[in-house]
Amino acid sequence: MTGQNGPCPRSKPMTVQDRAVLRIERLPASIELANDDIARRRLCELLKDSGLFNELSWPDARDVGDAISMDAGRADGPESMRHRARTVAGGRWTWDDPAPVERALTLAADVLDAWAAGS
Numbered sequence: 001m002t003g004q005n006g007p008c009p010r011s012k013p014m015t016v017q018d019r020a021v022l023r024i025e026r027l028p029a030s031i032e033l034a035n036d037d038i039a040r041r042r043l044c045e046l047l048k049d050s051g052l053f054n055e056l057s058w059p060d061a062r063d064v065g066d067a068i069s070m071d072a073g074r075a076d077g078p079e080s081m082r083h084r085a086r087t088v089a090g091g092r093w094t095w096d097d098p099a100p101v102e103r104a105l106t107l108a109a110d111v112l113d114a115w116a117a118g119s
Contacts, residue, residue: 017053020065029066032073043072043115053108055100063095064104072112081109 009113014022028034033043047053047068053061067084071077085105088098095101 008076010077016056016058016061017048017051019058020053020076021047021062023062024065024069027069029069030071030073031082041088042052046111046115050107050111051106052111056076056104057096064101064108068108078109078112081112
């Protein structure tokens with residue numbers, strides 16, 4: 001591929017975390033995220049800093065990210081994430097690797113708490 005000034009540099013491949021966070025940023029599921037760009041960007045920064053997607057496969061990270069996007073901004077969002085984690089621990093869902101998913105959902109609850117508190 002060439003551009004005006006010669007070959008275009010190859011982009012660094014996106015990590016699973018990058019893909020999951022970008023999905024939340026571009027496809028917010030909750031009204032609160034969709035209507036508040038600044039809050040959505042702040043949540044995405046907190047999620048990146050937490051590293052909660054680091055141990056997940058892409059399908060698991062996508063689904064965890066979608067759950068975060070749905071629960072963000074809800075008063076019971078953090079508790080909903082903790083409930084999802086307990087459900088995974090109970091073996092009621094099918095995941096590529098349930099143990100990291102359970103940890104990610106639990107950490108996501110903490111991130112949502114921090115986000116709601118404005119930290």
